[in-house]
Amino acid sequence: MLEGKAVVGETDMLQKMQQDALHLAAKALDSFDVTEPTEIARFIKKEFDRVYGPGWQCIVGTDFGSFVTHCFGCFIHFQIGSLAILLFRGSAGPENPAADKDHDFAVKS
Numbered sequence: 001m002l003e004g005k006a007v008v009g010e011t012d013m014l015q016k017m018q019q020d021a022l023h024l025a026a027k028a029l030d031s032f033d034v035t036e037p038t039e040i041a042r043f044i045k046k047e048f049d050r051v052y053g054p055g056w057q058c059i060v061g062t063d064f065g066s067f068v069t070h071c072f073g074c075f076i077h078f079q080i081g082s083l084a085i086l087l088f089r090g091s092a093g094p095e096n097p098a099a100d101k102d103h104d105f106a107v108k109s
Contacts, residue, residue: 005080005081006022006025006026006078006079006080007078007079007080008022008076008077008078009077009078009079010075010076010077011075011076011077011078012072012073012074012075013073013074013075013076014073017052017073017074017076018076020048020051021044021048021076021078021085021087022078024043024044024047024048025040025044025078025080025085026080027043028040028043028044029080029083031043034081034082034083037060037061037062037083038060040060040083040085041058041059041060041085042058044058044060044085044087045057045058045087048087048089052074052089055071055089055090056074056087056088056089056090057086057087057088057089057090058085058086058087059085059086059087060083060084060085060086061083061084062082062083062084064084064086066086068086068088068090069090069091070088070089070090070091071088071089071090071091074088074089075087075088075089076088
């Protein structure tokens with residue numbers, strides 16, 4: 001299992017949720033070839049939607065940039081070998097900026 005080889009870059013998730021993300025990524029890599037990043041992303045996203053509720057987004061690849069707004073406690077970016085995985089629950093942002101519980105992260109893989 002590749003779980004031990006994952007390197008977490010940025011996250012604000014609780015440890016349990018991080019472990020779930022790493023475990024699902026390892027499981028996806030056991031089921032799909034590294035050349036199938038869309039299938040890996042779909043697998044991780046659908047499982048997080050099922051377990052933690054809808055609204056999750058997952059990006060998988062070897063070279064991408066991003067700037068996303070996400071719900072507090074719902075962001076992780078990690079590497080497994082040359083493959084980068086970005087998983088977050090999206091947010092449109094609050095109507096009242098003073099009540100901002102969302103966070104922005106920029107990552108480059």
